[in-house]
Amino acid sequence: MPEESNLNSKDISTTMNRENLREKINANKDKIPEHVLKVIEEELTKLQSLEATSSDNDATYNYLDWLIVLPWENFSSENFDVPRAKKILDAFGANKHQNQELDIHKRLELTLGLVEKQVEINKKEKYPLCEVDCGDSSSNYEYLEWLTVLPWGNFSKENYDVLRAEKMLNEEHYGLSDVKERILEFIAVASLRGTSQGKIICLSGPPGVGKTSIGRSIARALDRKFFKFSVGGLDDVDEIKGNRRTYRGALPGKMVQCLKSVGTENPLVLIDEIDKLGRCRSGDPANALLDLLDPQQNANFTDDYLNVPIDLSKVLFVCTANETDKIPGPLLDRMEVIKIAGYLTDEKMHIARHHLEKTTCRDCGIKPEQVDASDAALRSLIENYCREPGVRNLQNHIDKIYRKIALKLVREGASPETPAVSVDASDTSKSSSAKTNSESTGNLKTEQSGAVAETVVKVMIDESNLAEYVGKPVFDAEKIYEKTPVGVVMGLAWTSMGGSPLYIETTFVEEGEGKGDLRVTGQLGDVMKESAEIAHTVATRFLLEKEPKNRFFANSKLHLHVPDGASSKDGPSAGCTMITSLLSLAMKKPVRKDLAMTGEVTLTGRILQIGGVKEKTVAARRSQVKTIIFPKANRPDVDELPENMKEGLGVHYVDEYEQIFELAFENHLGSPLLNNGRKLKSLLWDLVCSCFH
Numbered sequence: 001m002p003e004e005s006n007l008n009s010k011d012i013s014t015t016m017n018r019e020n021l022r023e024k025i026n027a028n029k030d031k032i033p034e035h036v037l038k039v040i041e042e043e044l045t046k047l048q049s050l051e052a053t054s055s056d057n058d059a060t061y062n063y064l065d066w067l068i069v070l071p072w073e074n075f076s077s078e079n080f081d082v083p084r085a086k087k088i089l090d091a092f093g094a095n096k097h098q099n100q101e102l103d104i105h106k107r108l109e110l111t112l113g114l115v116e117k118q119v120e121i122n123k124k125e126k127y128p129l130c131e132v133d134c135g136d137s138s139s140n141y142e143y144l145e146w147l148t149v150l151p152w153g154n155f156s157k158e159n160y161d162v163l164r165a166e167k168m169l170n171e172e173h174y175g176l177s178d179v180k181e182r183i184l185e186f187i188a189v190a191s192l193r194g195t196s197q198g199k200i201i202c203l204s205g206p207p208g209v210g211k212t213s214i215g216r217s218i219a220r221a222l223d224r225k226f227f228k229f230s231v232g233g234l235d236d237v238d239e240i241k242g243n244r245r246t247y248r249g250a251l252p253g254k255m256v257q258c259l260k261s262v263g264t265e266n267p268l269v270l271i272d273e274i275d276k277l278g279r280c281r282s283g284d285p286a287n288a289l290l291d292l293l294d295p296q297q298n299a300n301f302t303d304d305y306l307n308v309p310i311d312l313s314k315v316l317f318v319c320t321a322n323e324t325d326k327i328p329g330p331l332l333d334r335m336e337v338i339k340i341a342g343y344l345t346d347e348k349m350h351i352a353r354h355h356l357e358k359t360t361c362r363d364c365g366i367k368p369e370q371v372d373a374s375d376a377a378l379r380s381l382i383e384n385y386c387r388e389p390g391v392r393n394l395q396n397h398i399d400k401i402y403r404k405i406a407l408k409l410v411r412e413g414a415s416p417e418t419p420a421v422s423v424d425a426s427d428t429s430k431s432s433s434a435k436t437n438s439e440s441t442g443n444l445k446t447e448q449s450g451a452v453a454e455t456v457v458k459v460m461i462d463e464s465n466l467a468e469y470v471g472k473p474v475f476d477a478e479k480i481y482e483k484t485p486v487g488v489v490m491g492l493a494w495t496s497m498g499g500s501p502l503y504i505e506t507t508f509v510e511e512g513e514g515k516g517d518l519r520v521t522g523q524l525g526d527v528m529k530e531s532a533e534i535a536h537t538v539a540t541r542f543l544l545e546k547e548p549k550n551r552f553f554a555n556s557k558l559h560l561h562v563p564d565g566a567s568s569k570d571g572p573s574a575g576c577t578m579i580t581s582l583l584s585l586a587m588k589k590p591v592r593k594d595l596a597m598t599g600e601v602t603l604t605g606r607i608l609q610i611g612g613v614k615e616k617t618v619a620a621r622r623s624q625v626k627t628i629i630f631p632k633a634n635r636p637d638v639d640e641l642p643e644n645m646k647e648g649l650g651v652h653y654v655d656e657y658e659q660i661f662e663l664a665f666e667n668h669l670g671s672p673l674l675n676n677g678r679k680l681k682s683l684l685w686d687l688v689c690s691c692f693h
């Protein structure tokens, strides 16, 4: 039974004992790693030289005390006996109620103890300010320590070998060809110039698309050290610029801490979540970041704690963001933005097979031959559980599956020492009896290696048993309609989480002479509400032109809703979808479920350019859309998309709503539109069209 240990206020070592420090070091010498011992000895030497002039080196003694008392290489031997673990857990379940109460009492006592202690300390000391020159030699000493440990003039030699970099990027990341190309161009330019200074790269895209890991790969390819820090929610300028030394416990900013940690003056620094910077009254963190990042200024960056200029011009900064429009303008101006839109199902399949599965397998101590996950299972996992543009959720699901596989394997008795036979461990009772057989029966297969028959327990995962590992498929908010009814049209949205289908629903509320009105819901922002008003006007005019006798809009109270009401939405790009939804209801003509459209519409029916073409295309493919209507002005964006992204997708470009009307309602898309309330004329038109297509 492992020893139980609760952190008690008494255990927190706050007093150092100068006398027995040497004794402690000697007693732990064999356990403390060499590099830590080296630090301790250096600190001691420095302390001895300071001792004569200083009476207060408490902080350093405390620091040494912590270094010595850590349990270096002291492990309790772990017990991997699963049945035993289950017994203990079951026993715990029986006493759960009692244990929980006990736990709460213990915690309360501990918290109260700590609070009392803190009150005592506060009474004794005048927190928090203290003049630096009041003889507090420990903070002076710390200051000197920071100054001395910075890697002044120490650089790692950069590697500008483009072929090597290409190989490394390809090995570590699947796809992302345009991102890799851009990075290789960057390395090529650096190789010709002899320096990669003066560029700030910003990788922008939804979560989990590989921004951080590609940042790491760039550092490896260039042979630079890597350091990452997040500025998401950061609202304290001091975190970047450091505290002034007049503060007790003052520290330098993140960048100085980074240089100390990497030990070179030219690391690759990844600044995460630059679009989520906070704000505070005492200063704008965006300005502080500008001082740090701007190639024109950062050769003389001054940290408020160190108060000496530091040359950051050799640092390569890579920032990551989900949305570039939330990056403060002056920062964005200095960046070179590389967009990563998200992955299609086939790309995710490849990433899962060749990257995620391999690393998870290794991390769980499972051999590849112990698992057989079918393509169908993987596809189902991607399409029914992990539809978001990135692969982090997919990675979490694969982790979950492999953890369960590990448990099954251990239960079945497979261990590194006793490898060997093959069973479908999805049914434990089946597999344990199967293990004793030597013939291939149903889920069991014996594998022989050479003369000796080795028993390798193999877990099979297929579509049929996937739910045992990851539960039932989560409700998919993107797939609301199997068939779109009248008044419902699919648009495409683009948010920081990537692209997604965005249905516009319009329904009839009440009829009455002159009662024409439109109610709008779905957490829409002002711009989107205005879009709905414009759509109502344009749709009214269109109906008048197409069906002059149809008084639907003049006499109907309507309700337009954009589902997923819990998330707020804004922007003008749903304009054309709104008009189509209104007209579909007015003319009682449904629109094909595999048609999606996006485009801002003016009051006169002109279609204007929209953003997020790549993300929207990925979302459309994910939702089995066959045809997309884009504004003509976005054609260059679509042309730039990789061919595999557009595969099987019909794209139409329009600059007038009239063209959308023809595509959506007059069957100019290429296959017949059917609905119950069609007039004979339209049916004949459909027939003629289908004869020609």
Ligand SMILES: Nc1ncnc2c1ncn2[C@@H]1O[C@H](COP(=O)(O)OP(=O)(O)OP(=O)(O)O)[C@@H](O)[C@H]1O
Binding pocket: 172, 173, 174, 175, 176, 205, 206, 207, 208, 209, 210, 211, 212, 213, 214, 320, 351, 355, 356, 391, 392, 395
């Ligand atoms: N193209 C790819 N090939 C191989 N692995 C990938 C690819 N894209 C992402 N991954 C893997 O997916 C995981 C998540 O990636 P990462 O953490 O870099 O995402 P991110 O874009 O930085 O997310 P966030 O915005 O949430 O920080 C990592 O394990 C990464 O290696």
